[in-house]
Amino acid sequence: MSNKNYAVISMINYGRKPIYFRTVGIVIHKFIGGDWTCVLSTRINPEERIPLYLQEATGLTDVTLLNAPSFSEVADTLLKELQGCILVGHNVSFLQYHLKTQFRHIGYAFEMPQICTVRLSKKLIPNMTSYELPYLSSVLGIPYDAAASLAESNEATSALFQRLLALDENEEIITALLQPNKPKLKYRIPKHITEVQLDRLPKTPGIYKFQNEHKEVIYVGKAKDIKKRVLSHFTATTEKELLLCTATYFIDFEPMGSELLALLREADLIAKLDPYYNYIQKKKHITYLIVPIRNKKGILQLKVERRPFQHTPTEIFLKRSLAIERLAQLTEKFELCPSYTGVHSVKTKCSTVSFSSCKGICREEEALEAYNVRVTQALDHLNNENENFVIFEKGRNSQEQGVVLVLHGVYQGFGFVDKNELIQGISDLLHVIDAKEHSYHSAKIISAYRKRNPYKIKLLDSEK
Structure with missing residues (x-):
């Protein structure tokens, strides 16, 4: 019996580019302690009209998805069910890429170990004519219809994985496939940066500050994963990075909860502190x-x-x-x-x-x-048409949310507010944000975010 926990996932996705990726259906079966259980089966509202080709292929329509939860509403459930599991799927890299991209859109970092049933089949059942799910199901006697629903497709993938598990004695092939292909990175960390400083870095979105021996900020950066990004500086070989790392004695950070707030905070700090190694944002635009x-x-x-x-x-x-x-x-x-x-x-x-x-x-x-x-x-x-709008993003913890306010097209600032706090209008929002300067970079950041995430923009009525 396997001592690993597996989660077999099937999804209906669309979108040709990452910024347009959307999911309209997810089914997950989990294998824990020898038992298979369906832990999640849901349609997902993409918060936009779905393409005609997808409607014809799946039978889903804008009406059938109208009352379904959005991806952000099922995100916490997804993370909870997948925690501690190995993600399994047919072409699972593609599925995980969709998941990772959509989690990133809402400010979550997502990465899981994975097993692809296509790769596993090629190892355990070599020389097959095809490794597509319908063909493998037919050869192995697994019930599967070409017009199968998402749930039936997930059941077929789960059954295929069970067969493959039985063929992989002691799970040697699976263990080998789980090993990372990339060589381990060699970090060139100066002696004056202690392990304690690196260990305390979180794996969450936010900003980080490199400080010299006098604790003066010499570089400000933003990251979706602060620890991963900070460590990446110490693997670089460019002259700028080597000089920066050598001059760094202390590392400070601020969790921001989402990439958007991290970008805005980074721009704000660079404008205020004028760090020596932040070249690009100092240019006149x-x-x-x-x-x-x-x-x-x-x-x-x-x-x-x-x-x-x-x-x-x-x-x-x-x-x-x-x-x-x-x-x-x-x-x-x-x-x-x-x-x-x-x-x-x-x-x-x-x-x-x-x-x-x-x-x-x-x-x-x-x-x-x-x-x-x-x-x-x-x-x-x-001059007067510029809109008033607010953006609500993930907060630094599960009890709060981030808030970005724009009035008449001018960025006002951001802040954090308790999820249960009642916000009734612009005056309430002005009390919860920290006022920030409207700049070229803040305008560019918000413009790009608005283009990628139009469904997250909440328009506000002007208050007299």
Whole structure:
């Protein structure tokens, strides 16, 4: 009888890139002490419309998944059931990659030892025509239908693994497959950094600070796994890393609970402390603004202007292409002249056929005052349209959650709040966050996060 605990997992996933990975179904059977038990079987709401091809292949629809829990809602249960187990699956590396990516999206670190039934089958049942699950099931007499449900597929995988366990006497093949293929890394840790400092580093998301012999911060970094990232510095061979590690005498850290809060805290500390070895974030960064200019005729024109980042109520753009796209939207919405907003690059009068938004200011068919009023309205819209929103992330422990607040497009800061605390509006949020400076880096971090996790953005009504 095996003395190891196994968890056989089957999943329905979709998404071509990691940022789009979603799971809509999970089934897990556990093998503990010789007994098999189904510990989890659930549909999962991806919090977005599922692709048509997936609906046709599985029979699942947006309606059938509407009341299912989200991945973040089943995450704690998943971790609890998988704790202390070896993950087993057909092409399990692919399944674990999906799990790891989605756990990372919600601020969890996830890594498990794994056994792939494809690799194990090749070792124990060599020279098979195919190692796909339907073929192996057919050859070994395991009930399996090509149109099987996720639960039936998991039962077939569990039955296959049982057969393979019986063939692997003393589990020698399994033990060999569990051995890491990568050679053990050699750490070059200076003598003045004690083992006590390294042992106390947590394996959680957060920031870490390298300090010199005078306890001055010389480097700030962020990590999804603080201990793993800190140790990685001592395996590097670049000149910068060698100099940094030699100059480091003390290591401090701050758990943040999630990667987003770690990124924001890192940017905040680098701006405040100006550590010697943080080169990249010290550079001046260029942003783009939409600004008005008045030409010789008195007509207000709009143009995209390149400027160093500065705190401004005007909407800023991190790329020129984004500013031009926004300018085109304003031109259409407020019926502005493309020649005077730069959307129409040729300096000629607009064609009413090609540019229906223009009311004729460039052809002297519209009053200057009326046109300038619409330009002013477009600028007001640009400056006031920036949304108020809050992001709730995983906290530093199970009793709290992290909070990031943005008002009118300007980052206000972050904080931590008890999960049971009632938050009723912006005024409550302002009391629980630590105010931070809105910077190029905070704007870039939040913009990237919002693009990857649109379902985590909670819009807020403005309070008077």
